[in-house]
Amino acid sequence: MESSTLLLTILTVIICLYYFVLNKFKSSYFERLNIPHLRPIPLLGNMAPFAFRRISHMELLQKMYNLFPDAKFFGLYDFLTPVIVIRDPDLISMIAIKQFDNFCDHSGFTNKTFDPIANKNLFDLLGDDWREMRKLLSPSFTSNKIKMMFGLICQCAENLVNFVTTQSEAAKTYDMKDLLSKYTNDTVATCAFGIDVDSFKHPNNEFFLLGKESFNFDGWLVFKFLMQRNFPRLAKLFKLRMFGPKVENFFKDIVATTVKIRDEQGIIRPDVIQLMIESRNNDNGREYDINEMTAQAFVFFLAGYNAISTAMCFMMHEIGVNSDIQKKLREEIDDVLRQTNGKPTYEAINCMKYLDAVINESLRLYPIGPFLDRKCVKETKLPSATPNGEPITVKPGDSVWFPYYCLHRDPKYYPHPDKFDPDRFFNGDVNNSVYMPFGIGPRMCIGNRFALMQAKVLLFYLLWRCNLEPDIKTRIPMVLKKEVLLMMADGGFWLKLRVRKL
Secondary structure, three states, rough: HHHHHHHHHHHHHHHHHHHHHHHHHHHOOOHHHHHOOOOOOOEEOHHHHHOOOOOHHHHHHHHHHHHHHOOOOOEEEEEEEEEEEEEOOEEEEEOOOOOOOOHOOOOOOOOOOOOOOOOHHOOOHHHHHHHHHHHHHHHHHOHHHHHHHHHHHHHHHHHHHHHHOHHHHHOOEEEEHHHHHHHHHHHHHHHHOOOOOOOOOOOOOOOHHHHHHHOOOOOOOHHHHHHHHHHHHHHHOOOOOOHHHHHHHHHHHHHHHHHHHHHHHHHOOHHHHHHHHHHHOOOOOOOOOHHHHHHHHHHHHHHHHHHHHHHHHHHHHHHHHHHHHHHHHHHHHHHHHHHHOOOOHHHHHHHHHHHHHHHHHHHHHOOOOOOOEEOOOEEEEEEEOOOOOOEEEOOOOOEEEEOHHHHHHOOOOOOOOOOOOOOOHOOOOHHHHHHHOOOOOHHHHHHHHHHHHHHHHHHHHHHHHHHEEEEEOOOOOOOOOOOOOOEEEEEEEEEEEEOOOO
């Protein structure tokens, strides 16, 4: 046997032994705490059905959620990692809001050693570093700042509609994920970076191609994500990078160039980069360098390009297959157009109650991920999981999940939960404590207002000019893709767009 083969064999045996011992130790975690749970299998924990693509991650979590209807929380093994899954809304609020300082961190998705720039993004930052950056970025996403971006977002929506309406007078089938990714790509480019990109006229622009190649959470990227979260030592051993130098250098070059031009020419724009420029030397002497600026611009693009375009695809799907809902929504749009003489304003679109209800119902039924996660940073006592149990102590490093996909589809909180029914939001029948598509507490999504405005403007402009119709490729009912972590439709999103005769 060659020395290299022998070395590889020895290394493999050592790794297997290490994870076998670790698995044996961790697999008794919930037994020691007397928390209801399912028995794990070696290395895969409770994730085997997902790992072997028999069920989507969301539906697997929902299946486990339904096994413990009387428990405030239950135990789940995310591969080797024991996770406490909180079912009780009051307990979720207590952990996420009242005891936030004890559970203020996330489990990150990048490695500090191999993704040094991307690791500085707001989602991955911990403790005081997160607090400082959140405080810095928050002014970028106030209602006033979103209002200032309204015209830029409308222009991107007009570009999409002009593209569709000049293609054909007959109904034409579109891959909605591709169409809407171009729209979100353009809105983020102009609102965050101050760069005008029309991906409908120029589909091979660098922004769009980079997003398409690098930010689709399936295949190899999912594997790397799971390795980083669940087998960090193994990921470090094999030097796995989530995104690599190409992505980091692309954003670093754009940010550095933008900062240089604005400094030299005194250009000021209401965007994320501008606030970081103005805060490079703030009162406490903290200097935000180009790497930190790049990390925030990077994660903003990641969320805006992929997550929001996917969320809007689900909205389009439900509007397309529910003609009665589409008719009611279009009546509201036409009414706004009459009131504004065909020039919709920020205030008019923001006050559309049925449009809000359609978006909120879609985000209930199709939240982007299956759960929200928190890391314990300070020892905390939680009540007993079951009526006849005892309180437990959660220690620093322990993980807790808030299974919002499951809560959003629990008939206890939402009658007929699998039905797409915007009226539940239109009539004010929803308990906000069990509705959290953008998170909950201080770590909820900082860009939620921006994301909602992207969706509102897009739906308004598209339904103003087009009818949405199911295609032969449209899956009815919706089937979720099994091999991805974020929610995605199996077979993609396909709809016919037919130009309206105005």
